[in-house]
Amino acid sequence: AQSVTQLGSHVSVSEGALVLLRCNYSSSVPPYLFWYVQYPNQGLQLLLKYTTGATLVKGINGFEAEFKKSETSFHLTKPSAHMSDAAEYFCAVSDRFGFGNVLHCGSGTQVIVLP
Amino acid sequence: EAGVAQSPRYKIIEKRQSVAFWCNPISGHATLYWYQQILGQGPKLLIQFQNNGVVDDSQLPKDRFSAERLKGVDSTLKIQPAKLEDSAVYLCASSSHQGAGETQYFGPGTRLLVL
Numbered sequence A: 001a002q003s004v005t006q007l008g009s010h011v012s013v014s015e016g017a018l019v020l021l022r023c024n025y026s027s028s029v030p031p032y033l034f035w036y037v038q039y040p041n042q043g044l045q046l047l048l049k050y051t052t053g054a055t056l057v058k059g060i061n062g063f064e065a066e067f068k069k070s071e072t073s074f075h076l077t078k079p080s081a082h083m084s085d086a087a088e089y090f091c092a093v094s095d096r097f098g099f100g101n102v103l104h105c106g107s108g109t110q111v112i113v114l115p
Numbered sequence B: 001e002a003g004v005a006q007s008p009r010y011k012i013i014e015k016r017q018s019v020a021f022w023c024n025p026i027s028g029h030a031t032l033y034w035y036q037q038i039l040g041q042g043p044k045l046l047i048q049f050q051n052n053g054v055v056d057d058s059q060l061p062k063d064r065f066s067a068e069r070l071k072g073v074d075s076t077l078k079i080q081p082a083k084l085e086d087s088a089v090y091l092c093a094s095s096s097h098q099g100a101g102e103t104q105y106f107g108p109g110t111r112l113l114v115l
Helices: none
Strands: A003-007 A010-014 A019-026 A032-038 A044-050 A056-058 A064-068 A073-078 A087-094 A109-114 B005-007 B010-013 B019-024 B031-037 B044-050 B053-056 B065-068 B075-079 B088-095 B110-114
Touching (some): A003 A087, A010 A019, A019 A109, A032 A064, A032 A073, A044 A056, A044 A073, A073 A087, B005 B088, B010 B019, B019 B088, B031 B075, B044 B065
Parallel strands (some): B010 B110
Antiparallel strands (some): A019 A073, A032 A044, A032 A087, A056 A064, A064 A073, B005 B019, B019 B075, B031 B044, B031 B088, B044 B053, B065 B075
């Protein structure tokens, strides 16, 4: 079964500082990888995803993530945090093979941006 | 294009009562998902539909939960009778296809509180 681990349930960053959210997956076959953001009282919105090709993926709002197969990781970064980045972020995976397209989500990381 | 619509947005009921949630996916999306998001956790799949057929309902507590998508468009999720542990946000998502790696688009969710 797919498992996703997000290190740190809360991350505080100063406005303008680097945002780094960590995600590791457990699968012998690299899955498809996603980062979603959830603002209060809203559903999840896709930031970026990795399916194939270049391992550095750029997403919306200045975020990017790098797939590292050797480390089974897909960490999310943004060079300069903005107040509007305060939200909860979920790393998710789906099986590369199989009939369905189920998302297996981590437990989330709450980002707090300090002025 | 219009996003995934869900109603109601909030619902408060007493245990042992029944409740129903409604979801209208993005127009043309064949695949529809219901997820349960308990406070402090990531979403977990309850059921996945492809058109009006069930693809995966292995995590649906079938003794109390039911879901249908009769015409392959909108869907309802029902809980009968509700338990305290059913308090959660119920998210509906849709994707154009069920293929692995397809982006899922989420609705705003229905927040359920069982007293």
